[in-house]
Amino acid sequence: MNNWWYSFYFLILGVIAFFTGEIITFIMLGFILLSLNNINNTLKKIYKVNQQDKLDSGD
DSSP, X not given: OOHHHHHHHXXXXXXXXXXXXXXXXXXXXXXXXXXXXXXXXHHHHHHHHHHHHHHHHTX
């Protein structure tokens, strides 16, 4: 999924949070989602490096 979809979902959740009065929950959810996205990207980079090392070593 690309960043456009993340922005779209974030906007929809923000509108819902505004009308229901759950602004703090929305902010905390945003922090959690950003953290999980960063962890996912880091793990993908580590996986790619490990795969490249396997190919270079000939295993």
